[in-house]
Amino acid sequence: MSRPLKESVIPLMGLNTTHEKWQRLEPTKDLKSESLFGMSFREYQIWLSEEVMKPKFGKDILGKLAVRNLGGASGTDYTVVSDCGFREEALPLVRLFGATNVLLVHIMRDGCNFDNDSRSYIELDDLGVTTVDLYNQYDPEVYEMQVKAIVEKWTR
Numbered sequence: 609m610s611r612p613l614k615e616s617v618i619p620l621m622g623l624n625t626t627h628e629k630w631q632r633l634e635p636t637k638d639l640k641s642e643s644l645f646g647m648s649f650r651e652y653q654i655w656l657s658e659e660v661m662k663p664k665f666g667k668d669i670l671g672k673l674a675v676r677n678l679g680g681a682s683g684t685d686y687t688v689v690s691d692c693g694f695r696e697e698a699l700p701l702v703r704l705f706g707a708t709n710v711l712l713v714h715i716m717r718d719g720c721n722f723d724n725d726s727r728s729y730i731e732l733d734d735l736g737v738t739t740v741d742l743y744n745q746y747d748p749e750v751y752e753m754q755v756k757a758i759v760e761k762w763t764r
Contacts, residue, residue, distance in 0.1 A: 609670045610653065610691040611677070617652040658726065671700035678704070686759065693727025707736035711762050713755070717744045738762060 647655065661669045674689055674697075687705075692698050702710050714729045722728045733739055740758050744751050 609674055609689060609693075609697055612670065612673045613653040613656055614649075616656055617649060620652055620656075621649065654726070667694065667696035668700055670694075671697040675700045675704050692730060693722075693725075695730045695732065698730055698732060702732065702735055702737060707732070710737045711759065712737050712739040713758060714739065714741045715744050716741060 657670070665672075671692075678687060689701060698710075698712070710732070712730070712732050731739070740762070742754060742758060744754075746754070
């Protein structure tokens with residue numbers, strides 16, 4: 609969901625994907641001092657989404673862009689779309705794939721929450737979408753096994 613925002617913000621910050629700092633870091637607040645207008649990478653994304661894109665193109669714009677970037681339903685067994693923090697963003701994907709073909713995974717981790725954030729865990733149960741809560745308390749290998757187990761159970 610956030611790829612169009614990230615790709616749009618890079619030039620706004622005066623960077624490009626070959627920029628040395630972009631290569632070394634995930635764009636973080638560390639780049640704030642170098643950016644125009646003193647906004648962090650995240651602040652630029654929020655501004656672009658909330659002040660420009662959504663008012664002009666609708667609250668579902670990032671979902672519509674995700675559908676367009678996917679080019680329709682893919683020929684693969686699974687398509688993973690991450691970074692969805694607003695229900696309206698998910699609706700174009702639910703329409704594309706069908707509610708029974710969508711698995712929503714809420715990933716939770718100690719110390720991480722949506723306090724001071726406009727995003728939240730979205731709910732799509734009323735549309736017939738299956739939702740699973742995953743508590744990420746493990747190293748990446750165990751976490752990947754958890755995700756695989758959730759998907760396998762859901763596909764049975």
